[in-house]
Amino acid sequence: MSAILSIARREFSAYFTTATGYVVLGMFAAISGMAFTLSLLGYAKMSLAPTAYGYTATPDFAESFLSPYLVFCGTLIMFLAPLITMRLVAEEKHRGTMELLHTWPLRDRDIIFGKYLAALGVVSLMLLIIAVHLILVGVMSPMEPAVLIFGMLTVFLMGAAFISLGLFISSITRNQITSGTITFGLSLLLYIVGNLSEQLPEGNPAPAAWPGILQQVVGRVYALFRGLSLELPVDAHAREMALGVVLPKDIGYYILFSAFFLFLTFRAFESRNWRA
Amino acid sequence: MIKVEKLCKSFGSVNALDQASFEISPGSIAGFLGPNGAGKSTAMRILTGFFPASSGQAYIDGLEVHESPLEVKRRIGYLPEHVPLYEEMSVTAFLHHVCRVKGVPRRELRSETERIMEHCGLTHMSRRLLGHLSKGYRQRVGLAQALAGNPPVLILDEPTVGLDPAQIVEIRAMIRQLGKEHTVLLSTHILPEVMMTCDHVVIINRGKIVTQSSLDQLNLSGSRSLEEVFMAAISSEEHGEASAS
Numbered sequence: 116m117s118a119i120l121s122i123a124r125r126e127f128s129a130y131f132t133t134a135t136g137y138v139v140l141g142m143f144a145a146i147s148g149m150a151f152t153l154s155l156l157g158y159a160k161m162s163l164a165p166t167a168y169g170y171t172a173t174p175d176f177a178e179s180f181l182s183p184y185l186v187f188c189g190t191l192i193m194f195l196a197p198l199i200t201m202r203l204v205a206e207e208k209h210r211g212t213m214e215l216l217h218t219w220p221l222r223d224r225d226i227i228f229g230k231y232l233a234a235l236g237v238v239s240l241m242l243l244i245i246a247v248h249l250i251l252v253g254v255m256s257p258m259e260p261a262v263l264i265f266g267m268l269t270v271f272l273m274g275a276a277f278i279s280l281g282l283f284i285s286s287i288t289r290n291q292i293t294s295g296t297i298t299f300g301l302s303l304l305l306y307i308v309g310n311l312s313e314q315l316p317e318g319n320p321a322p323a324a325w326p327g328i329l330q331q332v333v334g335r336v337y338a339l340f341r342g343l344s345l346e347l348p349v350d351a352h353a354r355e356m357a358l359g360v361v362l363p364k365d366i367g368y369y370i371l372f373s374a375f376f377l378f379l380t381f382r383a384f385e386s387r388n389w390r391a
Numbered sequence: 392m393i394k395v396e397k398l399c400k401s402f403g404s405v406n407a408l409d410q411a412s413f414e415i416s417p418g419s420i421a422g423f424l425g426p427n428g429a430g431k432s433t434a435m436r437i438l439t440g441f442f443p444a445s446s447g448q449a450y451i452d453g454l455e456v457h458e459s460p461l462e463v464k465r466r467i468g469y470l471p472e473h474v475p476l477y478e479e480m481s482v483t484a485f486l487h488h489v490c491r492v493k494g495v496p497r498r499e500l501r502s503e504t505e506r507i508m509e510h511c512g513l514t515h516m517s518r519r520l521l522g523h524l525s526k527g528y529r530q531r532v533g534l535a536q537a538l539a540g541n542p543p544v545l546i547l548d549e550p551t552v553g554l555d556p557a558q559i560v561e562i563r564a565m566i567r568q569l570g571k572e573h574t575v576l577l578s579t580h581i582l583p584e585v586m587m588t589c590d591h592v593v594i595i596n597r598g599k600i601v602t603q604s605s606l607d608q609l610n611l612s613g614s615r616s617l618e619e620v621f622m623a624a625i626s627s628e629e630h631g632e633a634s635a636s
Contacts, residue, residue: 210474
């Protein structure tokens with residue numbers, strides 16, 4: 116455990132002995148602050164004249180302000196996560212310090228979890244910025260603690276998912292730019308795949324003239340594909356949760372997402388044992 | 392203390408190590424000699440657990456490297472050839488980190504860091520950033536991180552390469568000093584260096600061990616110099632191959 120913490124400590128301080136940490140947090144503070152101000156002003160207008168915006172009564176605070184704002188922050192982390200993760204392993208390989216890491220008395224898990232924790236540390240600082248925003252609103256209009264806690268948890272889980280993806284990509288690349296670009300590309304792809312599911316009609320696309328067995332197979336495969344494109348997008352599980360409606364499958368999605376990419380990272384580290 | 396048995400390592404079709412076997416007794420300073428690309432670094436990287444051998448065994452203190460990697464790594468201090476360092480850290484911060492990673496208890500952290508900095512002549516550079524250090528000082532920091540935690544075995548890959556003559560003399564003196572308490576394996580292709588620092592020689596050529604012996608046994612008196620022994624060992628190997636084909 117102390118080995119994990121000592122790696123995490125070095126990695127975390129590396130963000131702030133170089134410019135990376137300041138740039139990422141500065142960007143996050145500026146953009147999330149802007150989004151906060153704009154969505155709060157928008158909500159204020161709506162609640163002053165709800166009928167003009169098609170509402171019969173004052174729109175729900177959590178639904179029309181808090182949840183979209185938090186999901187936006189999660190998405191913002193998606194854009195910034197590649198900057199946090201791209202150096203994690205790729206830089207060690209490029210500089211040759213991997214040789215030190217692998218010859219010091221460390222297990223793979225110390226290195227991987229240490230780096231993961233350090234990157235999560237940066238995400239936690241982002242949450243701190245969001246917390247400042249929420250305290251500002253909380254002073255004006257009291258909020259349910261559950262909504263707050265699960266809202267923050269949602270953002271954190273989204274961040275952890277993007278970080279784990281980035282850590283894996285960094286562990287299979289030598290070049291930081293490549294690592295960041297692939298991470299960003301994959302995150303964005305997972306994000307917009309949700310728009311695809313809206314285009315896919317329900318039901319079986321196989322023509323009725325086809326033999327029964329073929330129809331069944333096509334139907335099953337199509338249903339699986341459609342289900343995946345509905346469930347896979349990284350923001351699909353965030354909207355409800357950010358309202359304080361917590362379903363095990365939503366939390367499970369993010370935990371499985373992170374676990375899957377951490378697992379792949381372990382395999383990537385082990386590959387040095389069989390790759391020449 | 393260090394024992395290697397029939398070690399083979401191939402990278403694709405290239406055999407970097409071919410049935411290499413040698414043994415180094417506790418408390419000796421062994422020079423690992425060989426021309427460029429002979430397999431010195433490969434053997435050292437296998438011994439330190441950086442990558443596994445294709446076949447064969449390597450033992451440190453009776454423990455097989457691939458079977459108990461963590462225990463072996465606790466017993467080894469390793470100076471890699473190009474001394475990779477975290478450029479953005481200061482000397483003290485880096486050595487603190489190394490001590491923590493090597494499991495030095497928290498209350499001994501400061502004293503252990505001071506000990507290795509003093510040993511390697513780094514005390515007056517403690518606040519410098521690693522990225523700003525000259526080659527000689529980088530080498531010292533590399534040596535200091537190898538010494539952290541006081542491991543019984545030191546494996547040094549070309550510790551004097553790229554240093555100025557004064558620094559070479561200093562590092563050699565340091566290595567002789569270290570040899571009193573540690574088992575040292577150092578690779579080099581500077582033959583006089585072996586004469587001056589080592590008491591045991593292992594010569595490797597094209598992945599095969601061609602000579603291993605203590606310096607006394609080599610009988611380097613009169614006209615027979617280490618250079619001649621080295622050249623003979625390397626060329627006999629080549630003649631052998633030529634006659635076989």
